[in-house]
Each structure stands twice: as structure tokens, then as C-alpha cells.
Amino acid sequence: MSWFVAIGGLLLLGILVVLLRPLLKQQDEPTTTASGVREFNLAILREQLAELEHDKANGRLDQAAYEQARQELERRVLDDAGGSVRPVGAGGRRLGLAVGLVLVVPAAVVGLYFYLGTPEAVTGGKPQARGTGAGEHALSPEQIAGMVENLALRLQENPNDGQGWLMLGRSYAVLGRYPESAAAFSRALGLLPPDAQHYADFADIVAMTQGKRLEGEPEKLVRRALEIDPNNIKALALAGTIAFDRQDYARAIREWRKVLVQVPEGSPVAAGIQNSISDAENRMAIAGQQAESKRDSASAAPARVSGVVELDPALRAQLAPGDTLFVFARAVDGPKMPVAMLRKKVSDLPLQFTLDDSMSMTPQFKLSTVGKVVIGARVSRSGDALARAGDYEGLSVPVVVGTENARVVIATTVK
Structure with missing residues (x-):
């Protein structure tokens, strides 16, 4: 079990580094697209699967261990389709996504594995073998989409599974199918107890369905998340973004500072938050200078x-x-x-x-x-x-x- 957990942890860490790095760069730096991230993740998965095939051929893994590891890697594909939400904009708008990824991806990995994978491999039970053919380790986008569709079919058979709908919503989000993601999130929130993180993620998804705009329904969802938990990091980050978009820079700074005190000092997330705060402070200073200039012009003697x-x-x-x-x-x-x-x-x-x-x-x-x-x-x-x-x-x-x-x-x- 230890080598299995180690591989999973390394994969998770690699995915987080790839996803967070472009989000926390300055605005004038190039960013990694979602398609590029998925291609990178698929390359990792193909390499890992090739290693498994090699180890099995050399007798280092028996059939049961091979099936167990292969199923885990397949679950990682669904994690790539269910553990993150795309950003709603540049600058301060990337902050909520970066914060959400740090919190949501690990939970999504564990949830998806226990829901769709082979939890007996971790708990010590006997895993059930699934037939696989040679050469199937080359995962195509169609196969990834097919795995998500299998999850959707399972939910049709068990429509009261709130956690399943939640995982499906996150999976659809990374595949870019935002209307379907929003529908799945809506089903999940109707079945699960109120959870601030779920409402914050849902707000992000709804924003994507309306052109990356947070006003309207997404803002209501953010407020609901903060009613449940006033210290929810992603909800605070999105609340700051909403204020920033309205040029209410003072409020944006207040919301983001609440996030800053909750994340490790010196961490990439803390650096990203501080950059957004600095941006808001600069814009507030410029707006203040312009207002002062207008007041001086208005008070001057008429020419x-x-x-x-x-x-x-x-x-x-x-x-x-x-x-x-x-x-x-x-x-x-x-x-x-x-x-x-x-x-x-x-x-x-x-x-x-x-x-x-x-x-x-x-x-x-x-x-x-x-x-x-x-x-x-x-x-x-x-x-x-x-x-x-x-x-x-x-x-x-x-x-x-x-x-x-x-x-x-x-x-x-x-x-």
C-alpha cells in the first residue's frame, strides 16, 4: 500500500504545481491554457502506465497489484476532469481559482477514488480485477470523456448520490462543459448539507456559463457561502474579485486580507493574493489622484x-x-x-x-x-x-x- 500512496501523492503534487504556477504569475507573464494542463497530465499518466506494463512484464507486479495501480491511474484522469475550476478572469479574478484548487483538488482525488476506484487497495481488502487489454494505457480525450460519462450513467441509476453529482459537476467543469457542470452542482447542493466550499465552487461554474462574469447569481452564491462560513478562503477570494470588478478596491483589499491570514506565509497562494492586493492598492491610489485633480479643477476660479x-x-x-x-x-x-x-x-x-x-x-x-x-x-x-x-x-x-x-x-x- 505504501508505494501505491506514494505514487498517488507524487501525481497529485505534480498536478497542483502545474495548475497553480500559471495562475499565480504576474498578469504580463504567459499563462498555461487548460488544454495544455490536460495534455501535460495525460503525458504523465501515459508514462506511469507504461512503467506499470514494464513492471508487470518483468514480474515485479502480480496481476492483482497491476489492476489496482492501473485503476488508480484511471481515476487520476477523472480527477483531472473533476478537481478544479477554470478562472473567471485575469489579475484578481485568478485568485479564487488558485485558492480553490489547493483546497478542492486533494478532496476531489480522494472522493473520486473511493467513489469510482478500488478503495480496498488502501483499506487492505481484496481488489476486484478488471479486464484490460494490451496497449490500452494510451488514454485519449475520448476515453477521458467516456469515463466521465460512465459516472453520469451511474448517477442515473442512483440519482440521490449527492457526492456523485458533486464529482460529476467538477469533472464537467474541467472538460469545459459548464452548463452541464452547473446542472450537476445544482443537483448536488440540493442533496448535500450546506457547505461553503460547494457554494463557492458553484459560483465559479455559474460565472463561466455567463461569460466569466461574477455579478448576479454567482454573487448570490458567494454571499451564501460566506453566510455558512465567513472564513471560507475561495468565497472570500471571489468576494474580493467581485468588489475589484466594481472598482471598490478598498473592499477587495479587505476581503483578500482575510484570505492572506489563513494561508502559509511565503506560499505561492499567499504571493498571488499579495499581488492582487498590490494591484488593488495601485488602482485605488490612481483613482484617488484623479478624484483629487477633479476636485481641484472644480474649486479653481473660473477661467x-x-x-x-x-x-x-x-x-x-x-x-x-x-x-x-x-x-x-x-x-x-x-x-x-x-x-x-x-x-x-x-x-x-x-x-x-x-x-x-x-x-x-x-x-x-x-x-x-x-x-x-x-x-x-x-x-x-x-x-x-x-x-x-x-x-x-x-x-x-x-x-x-x-x-x-x-x-x-x-x-x-x-x-
């Missing part, structure tokens, strides 16, 4: 100048109502180019005006970039913005940006 433009009565007879009127502001110290300009007609006089940044000539040279300005008004008979001889104009005294009572009187002829 505008307003007042009135009047026409000297002596000039009214010399101007037509349709002549063009330009009202502009230019910096007291700086280029003569206006920082804001408004176009009207002589018929609008006297004119109440407001100049602001939306009336700037260029984005780099606006009212908000200068301190003091002079307000000018000019009547152009040609309609040209450039001053020409014969135009009429007037200038205000220098005023600070933000002034609301500037006054301009058009009374001078441009020479």
Missing part, C-alpha cells in the same frame, strides 16, 4: 471674463447694423494674439459678453494660462479679424481673469 461693450454715440451713424464686431482678450504681458475671441454684429450693441477657454484660438494659449488681460472690441467693415485702417475699436483697462464687470467703449478709429 472667464465678462462685462459690457458699448459704442460711442458719435460713431453710430457711421456704422451699419450688419458690420462685424469682434470682442477679444489678450494677455497684458505676452503675445498680441488673443487668448479668447467672440464674433458678433454691430446690431448687438450694447453687448453683454463672456469670454472663456472654449473661445481660445489654440489649446496651448487660453485664458486659464494667463493672469491679466486687456479686453478689446473692434468693428470690422471687411469682416476680417485682423485690424485694418478705418476700423473702429476700444480697449479696457487691464483686468484679472475672473473679472465680471469689464467695460469697453468703442470710440477710436484704427490708423
